[in-house]
Amino acid sequence: MAYRETEKMRQRKAQARQRIIDCTYECVANGGFRSARITRIAGLAGVATGTIYRHFESREDLFAEIFRTATQREVDKVAEALNTDGDAAVRLEAALRQFAERAMRGPMMAWALIAEPVDPKLEEERLVYRRAYAELFEKAIRDGIEEGCIPDQDARQSSTCLVGAIAESLVGPLSPTLAGQITIADIDKNKLVDSIIRFCMQGLTGTRR
Amino acid sequence: MAYRETEKMRQRKAQARQRIIDCTYECVANGGFRSARITRIAGLAGVATGTIYRHFESREDLFAEIFRTATQREVDKVAEALNTDGDAAVRLEAALRQFAERAMRGPMMAWALIAEPVDPKLEEERLVYRRAYAELFEKAIRDGIEEGCIPDQDARQSSTCLVGAIAESLVGPLSPTLAGQITIADIDKNKLVDSIIRFCMQGLTGTRR
DNA sequence: ATAAGCAGTGAATCATTATTCATTTCTTGT
DNA sequence: ACAAGAAATGAATAATGATTCACTGCTTAT
Numbered sequence: 001m002a003y004r005e006t007e008k009m010r011q012r013k014a015q016a017r018q019r020i021i022d023c024t025y026e027c028v029a030n031g032g033f034r035s036a037r038i039t040r041i042a043g044l045a046g047v048a049t050g051t052i053y054r055h056f057e058s059r060e061d062l063f064a065e066i067f068r069t070a071t072q073r074e075v076d077k078v079a080e081a082l083n084t085d086g087d088a089a090v091r092l093e094a095a096l097r098q099f100a101e102r103a104m105r106g107p108m109m110a111w112a113l114i115a116e117p118v119d120p121k122l123e124e125e126r127l128v129y130r131r132a133y134a135e136l137f138e139k140a141i142r143d144g145i146e147e148g149c150i151p152d153q154d155a156r157q158s159s160t161c162l163v164g165a166i167a168e169s170l171v172g173p174l175s176p177t178l179a180g181q182i183t184i185a186d187i188d189k190n191k192l193v194d195s196i197i198r199f200c201m202q203g204l205t206g207t208r209r
Numbered sequence: 210m211a212y213r214e215t216e217k218m219r220q221r222k223a224q225a226r227q228r229i230i231d232c233t234y235e236c237v238a239n240g241g242f243r244s245a246r247i248t249r250i251a252g253l254a255g256v257a258t259g260t261i262y263r264h265f266e267s268r269e270d271l272f273a274e275i276f277r278t279a280t281q282r283e284v285d286k287v288a289e290a291l292n293t294d295g296d297a298a299v300r301l302e303a304a305l306r307q308f309a310e311r312a313m314r315g316p317m318m319a320w321a322l323i324a325e326p327v328d329p330k331l332e333e334e335r336l337v338y339r340r341a342y343a344e345l346f347e348k349a350i351r352d353g354i355e356e357g358c359i360p361d362q363d364a365r366q367s368s369t370c371l372v373g374a375i376a377e378s379l380v381g382p383l384s385p386t387l388a389g390q391i392t393i394a395d396i397d398k399n400k401l402v403d404s405i406i407r408f409c410m411q412g413l414t415g416t417r418r
Numbered sequence: 419a420t421a422a423g424c425a426g427t428g429a430a431t432c433a434t435t436a437t438t439c440a441t442t443t444c445t446t447g448t
Numbered sequence: 449a450c451a452a453g454a455a456a457t458g459a460a461t462a463a464t465g466a467t468t469c470a471c472t473g474c475t476t477a478t
Binding site: 002003004005009012013016042047048049050051054 | 450451452453454455456457458
């Protein structure tokens with residue numbers, strides 16, 4: 001017995017894996033999943049294409065991992081925003097704002113996660129992702145109903161509507177066809193986010209503001 | 210000069226073209242765009258694959274035509290619902306209901322039009338399609354604002370939220386992974402549609418009902 | 419009946435990339 | 449230094465289906 005897996009090797013492998021992940025992330029953040037080629041990723045990461053397959057079962061698997069990682073980051077941010085002070089309605093509003101504003105800050109990745117046409121396996125991940133958001137919102141709505149600051153309603157259904165309203169409102173502005181050509185001024189972004197949120201909060205509370 | 214295009218020929222060609230369209234529609238209504246194979250369509254229509262290309266530039270082109278046709282049918286129905294009596298809010302509610310109920314009646318086609326991952330060219334058609342709905346709603350919202358039954362707001366933005374809220378709410382129930390397995394009882398469908406519409410109308414009017 | 423010209427045919431081609439795997443290179447313990 | 453084994457390589461392969469095009473067979477006007 002001559003070769004034995006050692007700590008040094010374990011680390012080196014882990015590093016390569018991380019490099020692959022990082023470069024994939026970069027490719028996706030740059031042109032979405034569809035246009036991210038394995039050969040390009042391998043090139044960027046400084047490994048051969050075959051090496052990718054020593055770390056990931058398949059392209060789809062690699063993408064699924066990226067999807068989950070990127071998603072979790074976003075979901076965590078929204079969860080964080082839901083954990084601040086104030087009544088449930090206020091916290092929800094902060095969370096919705098966080099969701100929308102982060103999407104506009106990284107439009108291509110947001111588009112890839114929310115709206116890019118992807119293969120079935122990734123589409124499944126996306127449903128999980130949307131569900132995760134919806135569940136966060138749902139919980140907050142229930143809290144609000146208990147607190148009395150949000151009227152009684154089907155929390156699950158309403159949370160789904162929230163996700164849909166925001167996603168749809170962002171698809172246009174995020175769409176990569178436009179993203180390169182049109183630059184949305186910050187002031188417009190704010191107005192956009194404000195009116196989305198107004199609609200959503202009214203939908204929830206049935207109260208004009 | 211021996212051969213000259215005659216009325217009979219023109220008709221025969223038109224019939225073949227229509228058969229191709231019909232069969233494509235059937236395939237899509239059955240499994241979405243992605244799974245609709247040219248060879249299968251040709252087989253159903255009783256023509257050779259090559260013949261498809263005498264009538265349509267490409268697969269994408271054929272699909273785009275189907276997309277437009279199917280879409281126009283839906284948009285017309287919604288427009289019709291907006292043209293009935295009552296104040297703008299009532300008419301809008303009827304239109305939203307029409308949209309949602311028709312989708313649940315033909316779930317696979319609705320999914321293909323609303324949520325199926327498709328190629329860029331079709332995705333473009335889809336944006337047009339969503340815009341068409343949004344514009345109908347937008348017009349109605351403006352009417353409502355003038356009539357005084359809907360408070361002043363960014364009609365365009367609100368209409369986008371409407372489309373998103375409905376679409377997102379339907380994606381889950383329409384998703385073909387489930388469609389075959391779970392049958393949604395009519396009573397559930399009604400409850401679903403009701404709560405979507407409640408959210409939407411509250412979002413618009415800021416009034417509980 | 420015939421010839422001109424269009425429509426229809428469908429097997430063969432093409433294009434695109436993810437994936438494989440025989441080979442090479444590197445790491446380790448003795 | 450060496451052998452045993454693991455990791456990396458990347459050119460070749462595979463798979464998929466849309467698209468083509470040389471050919472066949474109809475339709476028409478004379």
